[in-house]
Amino acid sequence: QKEVEQNSGPLSVPEGAIASLNCTYSDRGSQSFFWYRQYSGKSPELIMSIYSNGDKEDGRFTAQLNKASQYVSLLIRDSQPSDSATYLCAVKTVRNTPLVFGKGTRLSVIA
Amino acid sequence: EAGVVQSPRYKIIEKKQPVAFWCNPISGHNTLYWYRQNLGQGPELLIRYENEEAVDDSQLPKDRFSAERLKGVDSTLKIQPAELGDSAVYLCASSLGPTYYNEQFFGPGTRLTVL
Numbered sequence: 220q221k222e223v224e225q226n227s228g229p230l231s232v233p234e235g236a237i238a239s240l241n242c243t244y245s246d247r248g249s250q251s252f253f254w255y256r257q258y259s260g261k262s263p264e265l266i267m268s269i270y271s272n273g274d275k276e277d278g279r280f281t282a283q284l285n286k287a288s289q290y291v292s293l294l295i296r297d298s299q300p301s302d303s304a305t306y307l308c309a310v311k312t313v314r315n316t317p318l319v320f321g322k323g324t325r326l327s328v329i330a
Numbered sequence: 331e332a333g334v335v336q337s338p339r340y341k342i343i344e345k346k347q348p349v350a351f352w353c354n355p356i357s358g359h360n361t362l363y364w365y366r367q368n369l370g371q372g373p374e375l376l377i378r379y380e381n382e383e384a385v386d387d388s389q390l391p392k393d394r395f396s397a398e399r400l401k402g403v404d405s406t407l408k409i410q411p412a413e414l415g416d417s418a419v420y421l422c423a424s425s426l427g428p429t430y431y432n433e434q435f436f437g438p439g440t441r442l443t444v445l
Contacts, residue, residue, distance in 0.1 A: 223372075250430040262421055262436040263373065270431055307372050311430050317386060318363075318434060320372025 221246045223310050225321035234330050238295040242308030242321055245289070252284055252291045255307040257323065263307055267293060298328045332356070334437030336422050342443045348410035351440045355403070355424030362399060363434060364407050365421040373421055373436075379405060380428060409442075417444045 222245040232238045240254075251270050255263035269275045269282040269291065281294040291310075295302055305323040335354040343349050355362050360381050365373035376395065378386040381402035390397065394413070399405040409416055419439045425432040 227370075253433065255436075262419075262439045265433055265435060268431075268433055309372070313430055317375040317378065317389075320374070322370065322372050 221310075221312070221316075221319050223308055223319050223321035225306075225308050225324045227322060228325040229327045230324055231327045231329055232298050234298060234300060234328055236298050238298045238302065238326055238328070240293040240295075240306050240308075240324050240326065241290060242292065242310075243290045244308075244310045244319075246310070246312055246319075247286075247289065248312045249286075249289075249310045250313060251311045252282070253309040253311075253318070254280075254282060254291075254293045255309060255320075256302075257305045257307055259304075295326075298326075300328045300330050302326060303328045334422055334424055334435055336437035336440055338440055339438060340441050340443075342445065343412055344445050345414055346411040348408065349412055349442060350409075351407045351420050351422075351442075353405045353407070353422030353437060355405075355422070356435060359424035359426055359435075360402070361425045361428050361432065362405050363423040363425075364397060364405070365423060365436075367419045367421055367439070369418075376407070378428070385428075412442075412444045414444050417442055 254267040257263045267282040279296045283292045307323045308321040362379040364376040367373040379399045421439045422437045423434040425434045
């Protein structure tokens with residue numbers, strides 16, 4: 220069974236610090252990796268996608284992918300209280316397989 | 331560009347009653363997904379449509395759940411009869427296509443409470 224594992228948290232970081240969120244996956248055939256942010260009572264919002272090994276930066280967010288070690292991470296620089304949310308990692312293999320989500324990591328940024 | 335639209339946003343029903351959810355995907359998105367999200371869990375796929383064809387419904391409880399996507403645009407998900415365990419958030423998402431790099435965008439969801 221394909222699995223995506225995340226630490227449920229809460230991960231607490233002070234305002235202005237770097238928040239590091241990690242995700243491991245079991246299927247070596249996984250091709251695409253997504254990070255979604257979900258505020259309490261809201262739906263998931265796509266913030267990053269990454270498809271090849273290495274880093275991908277978008278503003279304060281950096282996604283890191285290491286297929287050999289089967290992990291993907293999300294770094295949030297200069298964390299703000301508004302970043303407090305649950306971050307969902309999602310993984311997809313090839314065309315006709317579903318997107319598999321982890322349970323999410325709850326991030327709390329303390330002002 | 332408008333996002334994925336869902337209605338209703340909230341629904342409270344008694345068990346054994348029917349309920350239906352409606353979704354309008356992002357314009358031009360051929361692939362539509364229905365997910366269910368339980369508290370503290372990630373979304374789980376119920377059914378995926380490519381245009382009007384259901385191509386992955388292996389996780390859809392077919393004894394009580396049904397879905398349709400007439401004309402390949404809007405979609406409706408129905409539960410009949412609802413059970414207590416169906417209480418969850420039902421999310422609709424869409425993407426340009428089904429390939430691995432196609433990003434999925436979610437609607438606001440429908441929070442269902444079955445009493």
